[in-house]
Amino acid sequence: MSEDWTEVYRPRDLSEVVGNPKAVEQLKAWADAWEGGRPARKAAVLIGTPGTGKTSAALALAAEYKWDVVEMNASDQRNADAIRGIALRGALGQTFSSTGEFLSTKEGKLKLIILDEADNISGQEDRGGVPAMAELIRSTKQPVILIVNDWYSLSRKSSALKTETEQIKFATIRSVTVRGVLRKIARDRGVRISDRALELLAEKSKGDLRSAIRDLQAVATGVEEVNESSVMAVDSRDVEKNMNSALDDVLKHRDPAQARRSLGLVDETPDTKLLWIEENLPLVYRDRLDLYHGMDRAARASSFLGRVYRRQYFGFWSYASDLMSYGVCAAKQREYHGFMRYSFPQYLMRMSRSKSNRTLQTNIALKLGAETHLSAHQVRQDVLPYFRAIYQNDKDFRLRMTIDLQLEEDEVSYLMGDKVDSAVVKLVMNEVKKALEPKEAPKQGTAKAERSPEQKAAKPQPAPSQRTLF
Template identity: 65%
Template sequence: MSDDWTELYRPNNLDEVVGNPKAVASLRQWADAWSAGKPTKKAAVLIGTPGVGKTSAALALAREYGWDTVEMNASDQRNADAVKAVALRGALTQTFTDSGEFLSTLAGDLKLIILDEADNLSGKEDRGGVPALVEVVRNTKQPVILIVNDWYALSRKSSVLKSETEQIKFTSIKSVTIRGLLRKIAKDRGIIISDRALELLAENANGDMRSAIRDLQAVATGKTEVKDLDATSVSYREVEKTMYNVLDDILKSKDADRARRSLAEVDEPPDTKLLWIEENLPIAYRDHLDLYRGMKAVANADKYLGRVYRRQYFGFWSYAGDFLSYGVCAAKTREMHGFLRYNFPQYLMKMSRSKGVRAVQNSVCAKLGEAVHMSARQVKQDILPYYSRIYKSDPEFALKTSLDLELEQEEIAYILGEKIDAAAVKRIMKEMAPPAEEKAAKEKKAAKPKEKKRAPVNQSTLF
């Protein structure tokens, strides 16, 4: 019972991947093109929320087609050197079996390069990872799969990743599908489980198959029978969908008490709840007076949140919550019906997506600050805007300072305001390459120990 059931029951082939038949069919079609030696897109991107089977599908694909695998995940360092050393080298070279047998790509013997959580390539630790990833996608001779949760966060960094990859969408798995798989696992483990317990586990997983299997293992460990009461000990998976349900209770229903309870149950800070409601209130309330009253309630909630931070009296949180639930719910004159497509708060989205950009900006300011003997903060305020303008307009200045500051490709792209694979960025990188090679050659020559001069063979000696 100590084995991880998510690994023990991982699919062995694509037919065993449940819940996303269209995605599996697209993935198989892409793999067939590779097997035939005629792939239209060399890399595939598996897109979806955690636990919907993206990684399992990639590994099942490799097993079904008999391909070897090279994996990189979020726990690995994935800067430029690491991606080139692992993913790029694996994508450009041939492979061997575990027994040492050579596998030829021309004969259809391929290996699958899997980069998990590719959308998390950001920050100082993964510097240069995106340009290296672009190089992998463009030049690979082996099939490549990128696994992402937020596709936009990755595609916005490079147009190549958007235009030269096959995007395959995985959706949340339905509870009835989860229930069927859990029943099979319980039967295989010799565990008797009630239908109600299976239903509770499937609903609590909220579309996450991996979580459902782990919940089943948690409640079944050390038991031969799982009852309804055992399944109630598993908490509901709090994900973004929960906030969407809360918005339905507040913006559609006229039941203010239910709206208040629903908002209180969400494990989010009050200021985040305010952002969700403020973002989606204009979508739901089309009547101008309803929208006015709703926004006035949001403004009052914001006023109390400000008092919380100013006075450090957190009792005001309850007042803010009442305005966001009671106030907004009561602002409409009638119940709302029909489907509403809610938006994720733009502020949170921009802050999340700008994390990598801010890391590059800090790196550029630090290098400039070291050169001009100023703090990075001062450089950001007083120098960076003018430096960027001169950098864009003067190619000689751009090349010289790039070499002097040892700027990387992502930093050059940031200064120019371009994507990392833009023509202007490539031109500067190409111009920087020869001096870099000469510098490396000089360093290698300087590091080489000097050979002692040998005496000529015909030299006379005392002996």
């Protein structure tokens, strides 16, 4: 099996990291602070789109400073126990030997702890990961690097991630820089490649150096020369048309057949394509009659998509695709010119940002449903809003429900409407911890308190047959 060129040509030190000199300097200054003692911020967050060199920069940093590495990525389970057991254990004043044994700081060197794709910590398998990550950042005695693509979605879950970390942004790599790296790799591999082929590979990568190197490997393996036709063949096979250029063909130009071809090459479902068109059609069609006819075609496409799911007949996708491409393009009376910055569909953005909240709602609804003998759907609709209001305003009820339902920190955070590492959530969890602590047994020789006649006469009442939350 052939070797992966992205690993073979991964930077060995920070001087080989290309495209983001400012980010590299900031990362190096943070590492120097660790080498000199205790830095102002003990964790760094590398922010940027895929393929901009974030992971390579972190590994190159460790190699340059001769730090050992503990890495957790998206393929690992990253719940509270895993982070505390692996990352946090190694961060609290200890490091590791080459055989994986823990050593004291005096015996070993600094250990760089890397949490790759930290913004993808979600779902049942990663429960409690964000609070554990915040605890790691606060208490670590070893350098920590978080690597994220969507910094906003992660930072809004915890104030510690925003205020107690060094944030370093990696920009998309310029096309001329990508061409230089590809030319160097081709020369090292003994492959002749034309300037036009390099240009096409760099343009197609959209600033993603990793994908550009993999595309070069795909066209250069087993050959001595790569030309424009070789790159075009890969392009038509592996790379789909960009949504922005497809929207130009649909909304700006007046060639319906080309609009249909362009939209068909975009690797998205018809539902997502329609959301893009509905979001941006009013921005482009400035003529009211064009806007009316365009939205009418989009509405008809939406009705066919509805029939797909009601009847489970996916042949209707072709009708919807023709209406949203050919139909919307043919609906306008003139072409529209000028640069247009297309908007990402607000619906998809809201759904993405609310994904973690919806997961928490489901978890809480399942626990409440087990206690009230209701379905999770009915709990979300009829019980959860009132339960949440009582939970926020009644301290005794909050304590009892947290214990009975065995609520986790992130679930308490959702019910309280506050961040997972806020003082309010910590107070609730501390109260639960105190309530569950075993009480001290009475000292030997202490006389039992005399019971009153009323207490002696009172008989224990039978427990109700049905448990109730209230």
